[in-house]
Amino acid sequence: MKKSLFIIPALFISLIGYSQKQTDFNLDETYPIDLGGTIYMNINDAKVTIKGEDRKDVKVKIDYVVRSKGIEWGNREFSVDVDSRGGDLYIKEYRQGNTTIMGYVSVEYSIEINAPFDVSLDIRGDDDDYNITAINGEVSINADDADVVMKNCKGNRFFFDIDDGDIFMDEGKGQLTARVDDGDIEIRNANFENIDYRGDDGDVAIETSIGPNAIFRFSSDDSTIDLVITEGGGTFSIDHDNGRIDYDNNFRLMEKDDDRTVLSLTGGRAKIVIKGDDIRVNLASTFSN
Numbered sequence: 465m466k467k468s469l470f471i472i473p474a475l476f477i478s479l480i481g482y483s484q485k486q487t488d489f490n491l492d493e494t495y496p497i498d499l500g501g502t503i504y505m506n507i508n509d510a511k512v513t514i515k516g517e518d519r520k521d522v523k524v525k526i527d528y529v530v531r532s533k534g535i536e537w538g539n540r541e542f543s544v545d546v547d548s549r550g551g552d553l554y555i556k557e558y559r560q561g562n563t564t565i566m567g568y569v570s571v572e573y574s575i576e577i578n579a580p581f582d583v584s585l586d587i588r589g590d591d592d593d594y595n596i597t598a599i600n601g602e603v604s605i606n607a608d609d610a611d612v613v614m615k616n617c618k619g620n621r622f623f624f625d626i627d628d629g630d631i632f633m634d635e636g637k638g639q640l641t642a643r644v645d646d647g648d649i650e651i652r653n654a655n656f657e658n659i660d661y662r663g664d665d666g667d668v669a670i671e672t673s674i675g676p677n678a679i680f681r682f683s684s685d686d687s688t689i690d691l692v693i694t695e696g697g698g699t700f701s702i703d704h705d706n707g708r709i710d711y712d713n714n715f716r717l718m719e720k721d722d723d724r725t726v727l728s729l730t731g732g733r734a735k736i737v738i739k740g741d742d743i744r745v746n747l748a749s750t751f752s753n
Contacts, residue, residue: 489528498551516581516598677733697731711747
C-alpha cells in the first residue's frame with residue numbers, strides 16, 4: 465500500500481508534463497487618426513515608447529513574448545485590440561485565463577508608437593514605463609508603479625496620477641496637474657501658468673518662469689520642494705509644520721511664525737501657495753532684481 469501512494473503522485477506529474485513553451489503576440493500596423501486626435505491606451509506591464517513625427521497616421525508595433533519552462537497548470541490568452549473610431553485611436557489589452565508554473569517564466573513586452581506631433585494622449589496602466597518624445601497635444605497619464613520620461617513635448621495641459629513612480633520632463637508650459645505618491649517629479653525649462661500638485665513621500669523639483677497672474681498650489685507631506693524661478697514674481701505663502709524654508713536674496717520676507725512663512729519676489733502678481741507637514745522648501749531665482 466505504501467508503494468502505491470508514491471506511484472500516484474508520480475503518475476499525476478507525468479501527465480501534467482515538464483514543458484518548455486513560448487507564447488508570442490506580435491503586431492506591426494498603421495492606423496488613421498484625425499488632426500489633433502487622441503490616442504487612448506489601457507495597457508499593463510509594458511515598456512511604452514511614443515514618438516511624435518511629421519506624419520498623418522499612427523504606426524503601432526507590439527511585441528509580447530512569454531517563455532516558460534517547468535510544470536504548468538491552466539491556460540492563458542493575451543491580445544491587444546487596436547481600433548480607429550471617431551477620429552481617435554484606441555489601444556486596449558485583453559488577458560484571459562490563469563496559469564500556475566513551477567519553474568521559470570520570463571516576459572518581454574514592448575509597445576512602440578509613431579504618431580503625428582499634434583496628437584493627445586490618454587493613458588491608463590499599471591507597472592509600465594513610458595518614454596514620450598515630441599508629442600504636442602494634451603497628455604494624461606493615470607498609472608501605478610510607473611515611470612514617465614517626457615522630452616520635447618510642447619503641449620499646454622499635462623495631467624499625472626501616479627503611485628510609486630517618477631516623472632521627468634525637460635520642458636513644460638500651460639497647466640500642470642499632478643497627483644504623485646511615493647514618487648518624485650522633476651521638470652526643467654518650464655513656463656507654467658497654473659500648477660496644482662498633491663503628493664506624499666516624494667520630492668518636487670521644478671524650474672519655471674511664472675506669468676504675472678500665475679497660480680501655483682503645492683500640497684505635500686514628508687517632501688522636499690525645490691522651486692527655481694527663471695522669470696516673473698509674486699507672493700509665496702508657505703504653511704508648514706516641522707518645516708524648513710530656505711530662499712535666496714531676491715526673496716523678501718513678509719511674514720514669519722512657527723507654522724507660516726510669506727515671501728515676495730518682485731516681477732509679477734503670481735500666487736504660490738505651499739502647504740505640508742515635515743516639508744523642506746528651497747526657493748531660488750536665476751535673475752537679478
